[in-house]
Every structure is written in C-alpha cells, then in structure tokens.
Amino acid sequence: MDSVSLIEQAQAAYERGLNTAQEWLISPAAWSQFALLICAYLLARLVNRIMAPRLTKLLTPAEGSNSVFAQARRFILIFLPLLLPLLAYGFTAIGEAVTRSLFGSGAVIAFGKRIFLFLAARALANDILRDPFLRTLARYILVPAAALYAVGFLDAVVAALDGAVVNLGNISFSALAIVRGIVAGSLLFWLGQWSNSQSSAYIEQQPMRPAIRQLATRASEVAIFGIAFLILMNVMGISLSSLAIIGGAVGVGLGFGLQKIASNFISGVILMVEGQATVGDYVELDGGEAGTIIKMLARATILETYDGRWIVVPNEDFITTRVVNYSDSGSANRLEVPFSVSYDTDINRVPDIIEAAVAKHPGVLQEPEGPDCELRGFGDSGIDFGVEFWVNGIDDGPNKYASDVLFLIWNALKENDIEIPYPHRVIEVKGPVQL
Structure with a gap:
C-alpha cells in the first residue's frame, strides 16, 4: 500500500468524521444522547462517592495481617480507581439500550461508552499497574487499542493485520498472529515468572528433603512454562502438528550435539531424587574438587570452597565418579x-x-x-x-x-607437668676436635 492511498484513506476518514459530527450537532436524538451521557457520568460520580469509601473500609485488612484472604483483599483494593469509569460505562450501556428502543439509534451514546472504556484502560495503565513490564505493556498496547476502539478504527486495523500473511516453510501466520503472539507471549512469560516464584516459595515452606524440594521446584517450573508455550501456540493459531518436522530436526540435533547436556540433566534429576548429595553438604570428588554445595542446577552443581571460590561441577560427575560426602545432611x-x-x-x-x-x-x-x-x-x-x-x-x-x-x-x-617433646639429635664427631 503506497503513501498516496494512505493519505486518501485518512482524508476520507476525516470527511466521514466531520459529516458525523455535523449530523450529531443538528440531531435532536444526538442531543438527547449527549444528555444521557452527562447524566450517566454524574450518576457514576455520585455512586462512586458513596461506594468508594465503604469498599475501602470493607476491603482494608487489619494491620499486620498476612493471611491469604488479607492478601486477596489488598489485591482487589488496588483496582478501586477503575470503579468510576466502569460505573460510567455500565450506566451508559443502560442509556444506550433506552435510546435505541426509543429512537432506533444510539451512535452518540455508544461512542461515549467506548470513551469511558478507554478511560478505564488509561486508569489501569497509569494508576493501578506498578510492575514496570505490565505498565509498559498497558501503555503501549492496551491504551492504543482502546483508543482505536473508541474512534471505531479497531476493526479496520485488525482486518488489515489479519490480511498480511507471512509464510515460513509449511507454517503460515498473519501479522495479527505475530502481534497476538508478542502480547500473549509477554503476558504469559510474566505470568509464568510470577507463578514460578509463588510455587517456589510455597514448596520451600513444605517439610521435605532439600533434594526433593528442588526437584519439585524444577518440575513446577517446567510444567508452568510448558503450559504457557502450548497456550501461546494456540493464541497464535499455529498447529502443533506443523511443528513436527522442526521438532524432529531439533531432536536429532539434541541427540548428536547435546548428549552431555542431556546426560547432566538426567544426572541432576537422579541426584535430587536419591538425595545422596544436597545443598549444604560438603563433598569431595575424585578429581580433587571439594567444597560446600550451594546450588544444584539443571546442568551442574556449584561448590563453594573455603576461600569463597565457586566450582561448577557437571552433574554427571556425581554419578560416574566416587564422591565423598562429609556432611550427609548434618551426620x-x-x-x-x-x-x-x-x-x-x-x-x-x-x-x-x-x-x-x-x-x-x-x-x-x-x-x-x-x-x-x-x-x-x-x-x-x-x-x-x-x-x-x-x-x-x-x-x-x-x-x-x-x-x-x-x-x-x-x-x-x-x-599436669607433662612435657611435649622437641626433636633430639645425637651428633657423633670422628677424629680430633680443633677448638
């Protein structure tokens, strides 16, 4: 699409918007819808002024309370700034239904309803989200999408992106799928990181052996990100069967080029299950490496020596060589x-x-x-x-x-007057001694 056609489309959209605005200014139905919009907004402000303090008092937990319900109440309390725009959106939707039943038209009030939704998205991005990643995503994805929806251009933009198809071998996907993948992938990655940290914190509190605890942490991490990957493929519209050829090639590469990594990974799982060496144990290997285990990763185990140095030992060495465990969990x-x-x-x-x-x-x-x-x-x-x-x-x-x-x-x-000896030597001198 060249620049001339883009300019022509923009000019045509401007003319349509100008004509719509002129029609709204001289239409009695439009003025009634404007009045309903104002009434809906004023009613929303009134209800918000009554409900907000009460909800704040109801949802604020006792000071120092860290129970699950207290954390849930604090989380809900964060979204209280959305109350006003959402109330306005709801009252406007009721006004739209009334207008359409009386006049058969509700374009003005529908536009106002979309504006209130845009204001809700803007409040979410500016006043509610504190995480830097989520705030950036909301400001540059959610708010522009809400703005396009408010002015009625969202469907046209979605259709244009859906029409741009990219072919990669036997896999084809549209530009819309790429955008959805970026947004969904970012959200899923963030949600996976958050879920992984929460599950790890929960597992750390459970009464189990450190090795089993680490294995459970790794298993939950793999499960969380595996589910996130499947959801992402579904969102992008990519069939998993189309990835079979690529997966086969990757599998061959793993089989020939990554044998050591696979061996170390399996050895790490065996170590965690058997618990022969775990975090905090002091171990010595046949190769001379000795130190306290401070981390057990998927590929290697990290030992810390007395002088503070870290030694990265492949997990396979703990399975195939002799290991002396001086600690054995405090024995x-x-x-x-x-x-x-x-x-x-x-x-x-x-x-x-x-x-x-x-x-x-x-x-x-x-x-x-x-x-x-x-x-x-x-x-x-x-x-x-x-x-x-x-x-x-x-x-x-x-x-x-x-x-x-x-x-x-x-x-x-x-x-006790017991003498600690020192070396004694007897010197025999042969021949005359000259002084």
Whole structure:
C-alpha cells in the first residue's frame, strides 16, 4: 500500500468524521444522547462517592495481617480507581439500550461508552499497574487499542493485520498472529515468572528433603512454562502438528550435539531424587574438587570452597565418579588429632587426662562414643598418641575443631607437668676436635 492511498484513506476518514459530527450537532436524538451521557457520568460520580469509601473500609485488612484472604483483599483494593469509569460505562450501556428502543439509534451514546472504556484502560495503565513490564505493556498496547476502539478504527486495523500473511516453510501466520503472539507471549512469560516464584516459595515452606524440594521446584517450573508455550501456540493459531518436522530436526540435533547436556540433566534429576548429595553438604570428588554445595542446577552443581571460590561441577560427575560426602545432611563425623609426649612421662596417665580435656569442648559429642585417646607408637623424639572424637559437621573454616582440641591438649599437658617433646639429635664427631 503506497503513501498516496494512505493519505486518501485518512482524508476520507476525516470527511466521514466531520459529516458525523455535523449530523450529531443538528440531531435532536444526538442531543438527547449527549444528555444521557452527562447524566450517566454524574450518576457514576455520585455512586462512586458513596461506594468508594465503604469498599475501602470493607476491603482494608487489619494491620499486620498476612493471611491469604488479607492478601486477596489488598489485591482487589488496588483496582478501586477503575470503579468510576466502569460505573460510567455500565450506566451508559443502560442509556444506550433506552435510546435505541426509543429512537432506533444510539451512535452518540455508544461512542461515549467506548470513551469511558478507554478511560478505564488509561486508569489501569497509569494508576493501578506498578510492575514496570505490565505498565509498559498497558501503555503501549492496551491504551492504543482502546483508543482505536473508541474512534471505531479497531476493526479496520485488525482486518488489515489479519490480511498480511507471512509464510515460513509449511507454517503460515498473519501479522495479527505475530502481534497476538508478542502480547500473549509477554503476558504469559510474566505470568509464568510470577507463578514460578509463588510455587517456589510455597514448596520451600513444605517439610521435605532439600533434594526433593528442588526437584519439585524444577518440575513446577517446567510444567508452568510448558503450559504457557502450548497456550501461546494456540493464541497464535499455529498447529502443533506443523511443528513436527522442526521438532524432529531439533531432536536429532539434541541427540548428536547435546548428549552431555542431556546426560547432566538426567544426572541432576537422579541426584535430587536419591538425595545422596544436597545443598549444604560438603563433598569431595575424585578429581580433587571439594567444597560446600550451594546450588544444584539443571546442568551442574556449584561448590563453594573455603576461600569463597565457586566450582561448577557437571552433574554427571556425581554419578560416574566416587564422591565423598562429609556432611550427609548434618551426620556426625569422627576426627583425629595426633600429639606426642616426652619419654619421661608416665604414659598411663595420658589417656584419662586428654579424654577429660577434649570432652569439655562444646562441639565434641558423646554419641556414638566420647573422646578416645590411643597410643600410636614410639617415635624418634617422643611417644606418639592420637585422640579421636565425634562432631557434627566437618573441620572447616567456621568449625575449627582440630585447632580447639590442640589448645585443650596443650593446656591439659601443661597443667599436669607433662612435657611435649622437641626433636633430639645425637651428633657423633670422628677424629680430633680443633677448638
């Protein structure tokens, strides 16, 4: 369509609008409809002035209340600015029915009714919506569409967009379908994000294992966006059967090029179901990677080391290699601290002294057994002992079990006058010594 034809259509629309306005100015029926419009608006303002305060008082929940009903009442209260334009729209619709029954015509009052609907859309975009994405969508899609509907051009624009067909292989769709897809896709994506956050928050509150909780979160996310995709295809008018060829090609590509990603995804599901390693566990892999699990994603698991570094480990490594789990959701672990005493010590006293000292540590457990001091051997400089004890957790940055126990051993030996040996060396000098 060239620019000349567009100008001609615009000029013709202008002339039709001018003629319609002139007819309305000299028509008694039009003036009566104008009067009904004014009456409908004034009545809407009166009803709104009476109902708005009462609805506000009725819907405002008690301060500090966060129940489901309180949140629902707050949500409904947000839409209170729509009351006036919607009341005007409803009263105008009644006036239109009366006018058409009396005069057989209601073009003026129908135009006014569409104007009130436009004002409702404008109030929704400017005064109600707070989310930046929804506000942008309302301002640039909803309000222009309501304006076109108010002036009577919406059907013509829709027909023009529906007539522009785009062919892509065996799939054909119109420009209207593209517009619908953009709008519906944006809304569905936003709604999917919101639904996913709500479902994740609900799942996090449920009493279940962390691995099962994460699996449920991922499953709900896949289900939400899968349903959103099916709805979007239906809105755009695209048959799912027409996507079979493309889906087959993508499937072949996935089979050959994305084997590792698929393997890691399935391994992640197995990890979450079995719960052998979950968020918060300290693990060590055969490859030397060690750290606390802070995230379990669809493709990989993220470990955090003592020095704050993140290690991204493919989920497949947790299935195909040996993994040592030091935490296992908070199970007890046995640690050992070695020490030595002098050969001049009465070693029969050492176990009781050390076991009593180590038992004073608040992190040392008495179950499955208390501290156990054992003789390990006779070294070059002293007699070697080792004390074993059980703790919840591991000896890491926050938990300095080995350091604390060594302090307790040092103090206990000093209090009992037991010497901690230092290396002794015997030097043999052959031949005369010259001073």
